[in-house]
Amino acid sequence: xxxxxxxxxxxxxxxxxxxxxxxxxxxxxxxxxxxxxxxxxxxxxxxxxxxxxxxxxxxxxxxxxxxxxxxxxxxxxxxxxxxxxxxxxxxxxxxxxxxxxxxxxxxxxxxxxxxxxxxxxxxxxxxxxxxxxxxxxxxxxxxxxxxxxxxxxxxxxxxxxxxxxx
Amino acid sequence: xxxxxxxxxxxxxxxxxxxxxxxxxxxxxxxxxxxxxxxxxxxxxxxxxxxxxxxxxxxxxxxxxxxxxxxxxxxxxxxxxxxxxxxxxxxxxxxxxxxxxxxxxxxxxxxxxxxxxxxxxxxxxxxxxxxxxxxxxxxxxxxxxxxxxxxxxxxxxxxxxxxxxxxxxxxxxxxxxxxxxxxxxxxxxxxxxxxxxxxxxxxxxxxxxxxxxxxxxxxxxxxxxxxxxxxxxxxxxxxxxxxxxxxxxxxxxxxxxxxxxxxxxxxxxxxxxxxxxxxxxxxxxxxxxxxxxxxxxxxxxxxxxxxxxxxxxxxxxxxxxxxxxxxxxxxxxxxxxxxxxxxxxxxxxxxxxxxxxxxxxxxxxxxxxxxxxxxxxxxxxxxxxxxxxxxxxxxxxxxxxxxxxxx
Numbered sequence: 001x002x003x004x005x006x007x008x009x010x011x012x013x014x015x016x017x018x019x020x021x022x023x024x025x026x027x028x029x030x031x032x033x034x035x036x037x038x039x040x041x042x043x044x045x046x047x048x049x050x051x052x053x054x055x056x057x058x059x060x061x062x063x064x065x066x067x068x069x070x071x072x073x074x075x076x077x078x079x080x081x082x083x084x085x086x087x088x089x090x091x092x093x094x095x096x097x098x099x100x101x102x103x104x105x106x107x108x109x110x111x112x113x114x115x116x117x118x119x120x121x122x123x124x125x126x127x128x129x130x131x132x133x134x135x136x137x138x139x140x141x142x143x144x145x146x147x148x149x150x151x152x153x154x155x156x157x158x159x160x161x162x163x164x165x166x
Numbered sequence: 167x168x169x170x171x172x173x174x175x176x177x178x179x180x181x182x183x184x185x186x187x188x189x190x191x192x193x194x195x196x197x198x199x200x201x202x203x204x205x206x207x208x209x210x211x212x213x214x215x216x217x218x219x220x221x222x223x224x225x226x227x228x229x230x231x232x233x234x235x236x237x238x239x240x241x242x243x244x245x246x247x248x249x250x251x252x253x254x255x256x257x258x259x260x261x262x263x264x265x266x267x268x269x270x271x272x273x274x275x276x277x278x279x280x281x282x283x284x285x286x287x288x289x290x291x292x293x294x295x296x297x298x299x300x301x302x303x304x305x306x307x308x309x310x311x312x313x314x315x316x317x318x319x320x321x322x323x324x325x326x327x328x329x330x331x332x333x334x335x336x337x338x339x340x341x342x343x344x345x346x347x348x349x350x351x352x353x354x355x356x357x358x359x360x361x362x363x364x365x366x367x368x369x370x371x372x373x374x375x376x377x378x379x380x381x382x383x384x385x386x387x388x389x390x391x392x393x394x395x396x397x398x399x400x401x402x403x404x405x406x407x408x409x410x411x412x413x414x415x416x417x418x419x420x421x422x423x424x425x426x427x428x429x430x431x432x433x434x435x436x437x438x439x440x441x442x443x444x445x446x447x448x449x450x451x452x453x454x455x456x457x458x459x460x461x462x463x464x465x466x467x468x469x470x471x472x473x474x475x476x477x478x479x480x481x482x483x484x485x486x487x488x489x490x491x492x493x494x495x496x497x498x499x500x501x502x503x504x505x506x507x508x509x510x511x512x513x514x515x516x517x518x519x520x521x522x523x524x525x526x527x528x529x530x531x532x533x534x535x536x537x538x539x540x541x542x543x544x545x546x547x548x549x550x551x552x553x554x555x556x557x558x559x560x561x562x563x564x565x566x567x568x569x570x571x572x573x
Binding site (some may be wrong): 053056075084108134 | 542
C-alpha cells in the first residue's frame, strides 16, 4: 500500500478532518488532537502500521508562523511493506492534553512519559504517567522554550541528605 | 517516591504478599556497567516485579542541540552512545543532510559505511564480551576488547581521537583518510575473523553460558513489534527488518551481505545474532575498502555547506568569505523552515533524529530516537519470573548504554 492509497483510505473514513504535508521523503498527516487517536487506530488496524518507531514532542513557542504550542509526532512503520508515515498533532496551553496510544502500541509507554516529562503534555489514558528522566521533585518542564538552558537554579535547591540522616 | 509499574504484573494480595521483599539494584552496581537503577520485588529469588528508575545520567543533550549549530552538535552526539560514536554522527548528519537536501560524494558515502560497520563490530564486541563477563566468562571479554582496541586505533588514525572521534561534518568528513588508514582497515578485516572464531569457540557451545542465557528473557515476535523494538533485539525475535536493506541509505545498495535473524527471542538468540552480524559487517567493510572510490570527500564548495579548505581560506577572498559565512553565528546555514525525520540502522537498532529547523544555523529541536531507551522499557516484561542472577544476563543481552538511555 503506497502513501497515496493510505491517504485515500483515510479520506474515505475521516473526510477533511486531517491535512497532509510532505518534505523530502517524509509524508505527514496532521490530525487535530480530538481525532488523532481514531486516525492512529485506523492506521494500525486497517493499514497495517504495527510498529510505532518513534514518538516525540516539540514546543513551537518561538517557531515562525506557528499557531499551536506543543507538537507531538508519531512515526509509524508497516513492518510488512516498510512504508513509513508520520502522524502529527498539536496541543495547547493551559492544559495540553492528548490521548495516550498505549492501548495501541505498548512501546509508547516510556516515550509518552518522556514527552510529559519534558513538555508537560498530559497523555490521557496512560496507565503510569510519571516523570522519567527528571527527578520527581522537579517542577518545571525543561525542554519548553521558555525554560532557560542553564536552568532556574533547581539544582541548588535540591534537598541534601547528610550521612546521619540517611 | 511512588514506584508503581503500569500493568501486566499484579502483586499477590493478602498473606502471600508478606513473603515478598524488595531489592535495590544499582545505580552503582558493577553489573549495570553504567548508572541505571532497578527496584526488584522478589519472592525468594524469583522476580515478581521490576521497576526501572532511570535519569541518573540525564545531561540535557537535546536541550543543548537547540543551542549549538549543526556542526558543533556533533561532539554532543558522540557522547550519546559512546560505544558506537560514529554511528550516532551518521544518524545526526543523515537528518541534517536530508533537511538541507545534500547529496554526498561517493567516497564520503563509502567511508561512512566503513565507519558505520566498524562501529557495529565495536558495539557488538562490547555487548557480547560484557554479556559473557557478567556471566563469568572473563576470557571472551578480553578477546573482544583486544579487537575493540584496533577499532579505536583506526578511529584515531582518521580523526585524531580514539573515543569520541567527531569525524563527520555537514556534507562530508573532517579529513580524508590516508594509505596507512586503509592498510589498518585491511589488516583489521584480515585479523578479525580468527579472533571472532576464538570468542565463538569459547562461548557458543559453553554449557554454563548456554544454561545462563537460553530461554531467559524470551521476547515474542508480536511483543517485539508492539513494543517498538528494532535492531538485533527485534531480529533475534524473528522480525525481519533492517534499515540497511529496507530503506537503503548511504551506499548500502552496493554491497552483498545478509540480514541475520533468529526465532527464539531469548538472550542466547540475541547473542548469536550479534555475533553473526559482526561477520556480515566485516564482509561489508572488505567490499567497501577494496572498492573505495577516489575523489573528494566533501560536497562541492559552491554549495556553501561544507567548510572550505584551509589553503583557500588563507589565499583567496572567496574562501575567506565562505569560511566567515559559515562560522559567524548570525549567518551560517540557510535551512528550509521545515522538519524531517531520518533514521539509520545503528548497532543497537533504529537510531533516528527528528530535526525541526527554523531557517537559522541552529536546529530548533533535535529529538533523538534512542534504541537503548526503547529497549530498556521492555526489560520489566522480560525479567518477570526469572531469578535475580538472570538480571545481568538480560541487561547484557539488551545492550543498554546509559548515556543514550538518559541523554
